[in-house]
Amino acid sequence: MVRDAVAVSAPGKVFLAGGYLVLDRAYTALVFGLDVRIHVIVENIPTKKGVTLNEIVVTSPQFEGAVWEYGYRLADKDGGIKVTQLRADADLNLNRNPFVETTLEYVLSYIASVSSPNIMPASITILADNDYYSTPASVDSGSGSGSRFHNFGVPITKAHKTGLGSSAALVTSLTAAVLSYYLPVDEFDAATDARKRKLHNLAQAAHCAAQGKIGSGFDVASAVYGSCIYRRFSPSILAKHGEPGKPSFATQLRHLVDETGDAGTWDTEIRKSEVKIPKGLRLIMCDVDCGSQTPGMVKKVLAWQKENPEQADKLWAELQLANEGLAQELKSVAEARGSSDYDRLRQCFTRIRRGIREMSEESGVPIEPQSQTELLDACSGLEGVIGGVVPGAGGYDAVVLLIEDQEAVVERVKTLLAGWRFKGESGEEDGKVSMLGVREEMEGVRVMDADDYRDWLA
Ligand SMILES: Nc1ncnc2c1ncn2[C@@H]1O[C@H](COP(=O)(O)OP(=O)(O)O)[C@@H](O)[C@H]1O
Numbered sequence: 535m536v537r538d539a540v541a542v543s544a545p546g547k548v549f550l551a552g553g554y555l556v557l558d559r560a561y562t563a564l565v566f567g568l569d570v571r572i573h574v575i576v577e578n579i580p581t582k583k584g585v586t587l588n589e590i591v592v593t594s595p596q597f598e599g600a601v602w603e604y605g606y607r608l609a610d611k612d613g614g615i616k617v618t619q620l621r622a623d624a625d626l627n628l629n630r631n632p633f634v635e636t637t638l639e640y641v642l643s644y645i646a647s648v649s650s651p652n653i654m655p656a657s658i659t660i661l662a663d664n665d666y667y668s669t670p671a672s673v674d675s676g677s678g679s680g681s682r683f684h685n686f687g688v689p690i691t692k693a694h695k696t697g698l699g700s701s702a703a704l705v706t707s708l709t710a711a712v713l714s715y716y717l718p719v720d721e722f723d724a725a726t727d728a729r730k731r732k733l734h735n736l737a738q739a740a741h742c743a744a745q746g747k748i749g750s751g752f753d754v755a756s757a758v759y760g761s762c763i764y765r766r767f768s769p770s771i772l773a774k775h776g777e778p779g780k781p782s783f784a785t786q787l788r789h790l791v792d793e794t795g796d797a798g799t800w801d802t803e804i805r806k807s808e809v810k811i812p813k814g815l816r817l818i819m820c821d822v823d824c825g826s827q828t829p830g831m832v833k834k835v836l837a838w839q840k841e842n843p844e845q846a847d848k849l850w851a852e853l854q855l856a857n858e859g860l861a862q863e864l865k866s867v868a869e870a871r872g873s874s875d876y877d878r879l880r881q882c883f884t885r886i887r888r889g890i891r892e893m894s895e896e897s898g899v900p901i902e903p904q905s906q907t908e909l910l911d912a913c914s915g916l917e918g919v920i921g922g923v924v925p926g927a928g929g930y931d932a933v934v935l936l937i938e939d940q941e942a943v944v945e946r947v948k949t950l951l952a953g954w955r956f957k958g959e960s961g962e963e964d965g966k967v968s969m970l971g972v973r974e975e976m977e978g979v980r981v982m983d984a985d986d987y988r989d990w991l992a
């Protein structure tokens with residue numbers, strides 16, 4: 535069964551506590567979903583496009599040249615659905631989008647395996663909430679400003695990401711929307727918990743395949759489930775299936791997603807009830823734009839951990855306790871309604887940052903580099919700011935703050951940031967720091983009303 539149009543959105547994330555530790559199942563992460571989403575709309579292909587059989591056209595209209603046309607066919611020997619990007623002109627370079635292409639191969643192969651292999655053509659539109667990317671001055675002052683979905687006027691590869699997890703939100707919303715579009719409602723409904731588990735498994739598999747590595751998966755998990763305490767899946771779960779088009783891929787993928795056959799059970803743990811933000815508080819994200827980046831941070835931290843197992847284990851055990859302490863304190867303040875004693879929350883941040891700085895020093899990796907220490911200290915000193923950390927892998931990219939949810943506090947932070955000169959990796963004071971218009975949100979993937987996007991569809 536194919537419906538006329540479906541729309542699904544999935545949130546971005548901020549990784550508040552547990553970076554690096556979460557790569558090991560012995561530890562957990564505290565991850566928040568954000569109120570910034572990627573929306574995917576799937577509809578019947580409009581005939582006016584003159585599209586022939588077996589074509590799926592994907593468009594991301596906020597970016598230049600962001601149209602990807604795919605042909606697809608059922609591969610031999612249970613190989614699933616093989617997707618091939620079509621080019622209008624043999625001389626044109628293919629402008630590939632690995633996240634879209636791989637996700638389509640995975641989700642269509644799954645659909646063909648559990649339902650009908652007759653996949654009808656479709657048109658897919660991707661719309662990203664503006665805060666996923668820094669807004670260039672030209673858009674800020676031009677006709678695109680004020681629009682719910684900016685036209686960024688650049689190819690997607692040139693857009694400046696703000697690090698909110700665009701690929702995970704895209705893969706999750708694309709997977710959910712395509713499943714909802716092609717499968718009967720009783721077969722897949724993104725709104726039910728049992729289906730969310732399958733969505734999680736399929737989106738994790740597709741995201742790992744697209745990025746060519748198995749990370750902890752915290753970003754896909756928060757796109758599906760929203761804010762949660764996350765314990766990763768064992769990476770071995772993803773070692774047993776082949777590639778799209780290879781013999782038995784379809785059956786292997788179905789077993790992997792449905793947790794049947796010898797695929798095994800996903801041991802991901804999601805704890806949502808333990809994560810709360812007290813009424814009267816909120817998270818804010820500050821984007822550091824200083825043009826510096828530190829590649830290979832994960833590799834270097836893991837190499838340090840391998841060489842110094844005793845020291846690393848001790849430090850990580852302390853950090854895990856500090857991270858759990860923050861989640862518990864947030865929950866207890868949330869449950870003691872009306873309490874405005876945030877001293878213990880402040881201490882939780884201090885304790886986490888102490889651990890992170892020790893990890894930085896011992897491993898030689900700038901997880902909380904000196905310039906971030908200065909920025910976090912200055913922000914934490916403002917009235918109404920409870921504390922903050924470098925999120926995720928840390929480095930020079932961003933800071934996240936917990937503040938009292940009042941306009942005056944936001945203004946205080948903005949004023950501090952406006953005058954702040956951030957010292958990047960090169961030591962030059964060339965960086966600007968700006969506050970993003972995002973805050974935490976508890977909910978993960980969400981079924982939307984496709985009619986609400988009519989103005990932005992081709
Ligand atoms: N709005 C979008 N439209 C189409 N593709 C997107 C969009 N946002 C993200 N992507 C895909 O995700 C890739 C970015 O992934 P990645 O570099 O892992 O960033 P992130 O850390 O935000 O997940 C893009 O190159 C593109 O393939």
Ligand SMILES: C[C@@](O)(CCOP(=O)(O)OP(=O)(O)O)CC(=O)O
Pocket residue numbers: 549552553554555556557697698699749750751752753832925926927928
């Ligand atoms: C180091 C990590 O534990 C966390 C990285 O978190 P970030 O939020 O920094 O990640 P990106 O969105 O991919 O830039 C690696 C992992 O968990 O996979």
